Amino acid sequence: MRLPTYRSAKVWRRNRDVFLRLWKTEIGGIIAEPIVILTALVFGLGSYVEDISGRTYGEFVAPGIIASYAMFHAVFECTFSTYLRMETHRIFASIIVTPVSVEDLVAGEIAWGATRSTLTATAILSFTYVLGMVSSPWAILIIPVSFLVGLMFSSIAITITAIVPYLNSLNNFFTLFITPMWFFSGVFFPLNELPAPLSTLSWLLPLTSCVHLVRGLAFGHIDLSILWAFVVMIGFSVCFMALAFHVMRRRLIT
Amino acid sequence: MLSQPIKLVYDYNIMPSENRLRPMVLAKSLVKGYGDHLAVDGIDFAVYGGECFGLLGPNGAGKTTTLKMLSCISPLTSGELLLGGRSVTEEPHIVKALLGVVPQEENLDDDLTVLENLVNYARYYDVDAATALARAWEGLFLFQLGERADHRIETLSGGMKRRLLIARALIHQPSVLLLDEPTTGLDPQARHLVWQQLGALKQNGITMILCTHYMEEAARLCDRLVIMDQGKILAQGTPKELVHLHVGNEVVEMPSSVEMASNLVRMARQKGMEVEEHGDTIYMFSPNEQDDSRISELAAEQITVRAANLEDVFLRLTGRDLREE
Numbered sequence: 001m002r003l004p005t006y007r008s009a010k011v012w013r014r015n016r017d018v019f020l021r022l023w024k025t026e027i028g029g030i031i032a033e034p035i036v037i038l039t040a041l042v043f044g045l046g047s048y049v050e051d052i053s054g055r056t057y058g059e060f061v062a063p064g065i066i067a068s069y070a071m072f073h074a075v076f077e078c079t080f081s082t083y084l085r086m087e088t089h090r091i092f093a094s095i096i097v098t099p100v101s102v103e104d105l106v107a108g109e110i111a112w113g114a115t116r117s118t119l120t121a122t123a124i125l126s127f128t129y130v131l132g133m134v135s136s137p138w139a140i141l142i143i144p145v146s147f148l149v150g151l152m153f154s155s156i157a158i159t160i161t162a163i164v165p166y167l168n169s170l171n172n173f174f175t176l177f178i179t180p181m182w183f184f185s186g187v188f189f190p191l192n193e194l195p196a197p198l199s200t201l202s203w204l205l206p207l208t209s210c211v212h213l214v215r216g217l218a219f220g221h222i223d224l225s226i227l228w229a230f231v232v233m234i235g236f237s238v239c240f241m242a243l244a245f246h247v248m249r250r251r252l253i254t
Numbered sequence: 255m256l257s258q259p260i261k262l263v264y265d266y267n268i269m270p271s272e273n274r275l276r277p278m279v280l281a282k283s284l285v286k287g288y289g290d291h292l293a294v295d296g297i298d299f300a301v302y303g304g305e306c307f308g309l310l311g312p313n314g315a316g317k318t319t320t321l322k323m324l325s326c327i328s329p330l331t332s333g334e335l336l337l338g339g340r341s342v343t344e345e346p347h348i349v350k351a352l353l354g355v356v357p358q359e360e361n362l363d364d365d366l367t368v369l370e371n372l373v374n375y376a377r378y379y380d381v382d383a384a385t386a387l388a389r390a391w392e393g394l395f396l397f398q399l400g401e402r403a404d405h406r407i408e409t410l411s412g413g414m415k416r417r418l419l420i421a422r423a424l425i426h427q428p429s430v431l432l433l434d435e436p437t438t439g440l441d442p443q444a445r446h447l448v449w450q451q452l453g454a455l456k457q458n459g460i461t462m463i464l465c466t467h468y469m470e471e472a473a474r475l476c477d478r479l480v481i482m483d484q485g486k487i488l489a490q491g492t493p494k495e496l497v498h499l500h501v502g503n504e505v506v507e508m509p510s511s512v513e514m515a516s517n518l519v520r521m522a523r524q525k526g527m528e529v530e531e532h533g534d535t536i537y538m539f540s541p542n543e544q545d546d547s548r549i550s551e552l553a554a555e556q557i558t559v560r561a562a563n564l565e566d567v568f569l570r571l572t573g574r575d576l577r578e579e
Contacts, residue, residue, distance in 0.1 A: 010377045017374065018365040090361035097325045097355040098378035099347040253327055254288075 001242065002249075004107035007100045011108025012115070019116075030116075031123045034069045038062065038124070041188075042133070052190060055219070062133040063218035064187030066124045066142060067210040070117035070149040075178055077113040078157035079170045085109075086161070092252060102249045110154040110241060117150025118143060136220030145217065145230075149210045152233050155240035156206065162247040186211045206236050277336075278303045278430055278461045279324065284333035286319050286485075293319040295485030296333070301430070306452075306462040308472045308479030310564075312572050315482040317465040318358065321432050324463070325355050338429060351379060354423030358434040358465075360415050362407045368418060369394065369403040372425055379426035386425065393421035397451060413444025420451065430461045437471060449474055469564040483572045493564050499542055500570055501562040506538040508557040518557075530570070539566070 019026060038061070046057035053060075086092045095105055125142050128134045134142075160173045184198070185191075185207035191199045202208050209229040216226035277300040286294040294316040301307040309317040322328035323335055326346035335342045337349045363371050369390055376386030394400045397417040402410060410418065416436060423431060436452070437445040452475055456462060466472050472479055473493045480490040489496055497503075506522070508515065510531060519529050522538045530537045539562070 007378070013377065014363075014366075014374055017370070021365075089364050090359060091363055093327075093357065093359070094361040094363070094375070095378060096327055097350060097353070097357075098375070099350045099380070100378045101347070253329065254322075 001245070002101065002103045004103040004245075005101070007104040008107035008111060010100060011095065011105050012111045015109070015112040016115070030073070030120045031127070034065055034120065034124045035127055038065050038128070041065070056133075058128075058131070058133045059218075060190075060215075061188060062124075062128040063142070063215040064211050066121050066128070066146065066218075067149060067214040068182055068185075068187050068207065069124060070121040070146040071153045071178070071182075071207055071210065073116040073120045074113040074150040074153035075157040075173075077116050078109060078154040079161050079173060080167070082109055082158055082161045083164070083167055083170060087167070096252055102252050103245045106158060106244050106248045107241075109158055110151060110244065113154030113157065114147045114150030117153070118147045121146030121149070134218045136218060138217045138220045138222060141217050142214050145210075145213055148230075148233050148237065149214075152206060152210070152237040152240065155237055155244050159240055159244045159247055162244065162251050181205045181207050184208075186215075206233070209233050209236075276303060277301060278338060279307075279463065280334075280336045281320075282334040284320070284323065284335055285331045286316070286323060286328060287331045292331075292485050294323070297480075297482070297485070297487045299480055299487065299490070301461060301463060303429075303461055304459045305477040306456050306464060306475050308476035309463065309465045309482060310467065310469070310472055310479055310568060311482035312467065314484070315572075316485040317482060318434055320482075321355075321434050321463070321465055324349075325353055325432060326350050351426065352429045354426070354428035354431045356416075356419050356423045356431065356433045356436055358438065360419060362415060362418060362422070364407045367404050367406060368399060368410070371407065371418065372422055375422050376425045381426055389425055389427075390421075393424060397421045398447075411444070413440050413447065416440060416444070416448055417451065420448070424455075428460075430463065431455065432463050432465075434465045435467070436464070437466075437468065445471075469568055473564045481568060481571050488571045489567070496567045497562050497564060500539075501566040502540040502542065503562055504540075504559055505562045505566055506557060506559050508536050508538075510534050510536050512556050537566075539570070 041061050042058040046061070049057040051057070092105060096102055100108075122143055125134065125139065129139070157173070161170065164170055164173075184194075184202045185205045186202070187207075191202050191208070193199075194202065209232040213226050213229040213233065216222065216229070279299075279301040281297060281299050284294055284297050285292060293314075297316070297320070299307070309320060311317050319328060323330055324337065324342060326342050326349055330343060338352050340348045340352070342349050363374065366374055372390035372393055373383070373386045376389065377383075381389070391400070391403075394403055397420065399414060399418055399421065402414065407415065407418075420431075420433075420436065433452070437448050440448065449471065452462070452464075456475065462475070464472070464475060476493060478490065478492055479496070480487045481496070482488065489500065491499065506527075508518070511534065512518070515536060519536065519538075522529055525540075527538045527540045530539075
């Protein structure tokens, strides 16, 4: 298999430069949206919800929101934005005739998606820390973990992007996979509330491990299960990254 | 604007004269197949340092596929393709660093300004930031885009975009420039400006491979060319050689409705001329002919005798049928 080289950093830098130029339009998505949803959940819904295992609803849901917004930023970046760069603006066609290879290009896109995840996770973490919803010193590790969340979901997303025929086909990825997963991965309620087969199946969803790991760090509950979650995320990331290289090469090199 | 002579302010890997005898690009029995269809069907050619080499052919001839194989984005089915002695299959990153590519479809980066497009593209070739900026400004100056440096791509005209694509392809000082239909879709003014600038690059010794179906463009710019159809090379030579060999110096054209048309055709055939009828027009050629006297003997009313050109060669070799994409 061909592996990416240092040249992936050039693709990452191109996306960063565009982001820094457009940051005013991007900043809303990074901070405002998760804060709005967190406010609604904690102060609205949260006032009707009992404490969960001795934690307020705010403390329970905040790590889930951090993990899921890390996911959303990676998948939006590596589906719609990547697709537009690839097909509409044909930027990929201009890049692959330079010494940058398809693998460099894909790795650069994935790394950029993961960077966006880290940006939003850091913003929400700071906000929830200020409100006292996160207090464990372990929570600082959520920042590097959110990068891993981003790597995993960017790899999954770019695999999908490389195989869809049209921009609109990407909607299916959201309506059939991302959104349902959001509700069944322990973000909003503990998974053991689900009937037995469902709660076991939900552990197969990639987001479930992310939520478990981020929540463990936020609570300061460090045990073997968060190590397992970490291993699962590494596994998903490696497999989908390799798959993304393969399907993108098949799409671009004909 | 057109009257200003173009001066190159930087060095485009000017070919030492001994390199002019050594092939920069070499294709041997090159084949590219998609399923059962052979887009390129066993072609051989060599491009020497400092020359402008043309690939001519109707749609579907295999020109763009050949360029794609050369730019390492389309794997060869069989055969060999070398650039500067390096194989596109074995060492694609080295081949790609030696190439500048001007694509048929505009693919500038819409999220960046004109200047940023050049600076960012230089990065992909490991050009350091200071050099990239200096060369970007030189390129903008050379291609008369300096005033547009801070503009967005969408504000540029088609001709400006094409010039920016050429400037971008030169940002790493490539040894060989690939041009895929560089003036398609441009108005005559813009086309002439691009031709003038490509001519100046040629004067500076850059090796060029030009795909086109504009015969005027090929005749103007190409030192040598091949005419391709259905993946095969039908003819190759200098534009003059090809015209002389396949059509002669002059072409006689007359409407088939002309009275005595059949007599004239018989006369022409007796004189050893070749006759083709397409639609309502009869064409008469005398390929490889030194003496044009017999053509002028035919001159009469309603009969046009004109200088033969590359388009006559092209149409004779590839036929006059319409080609779909």
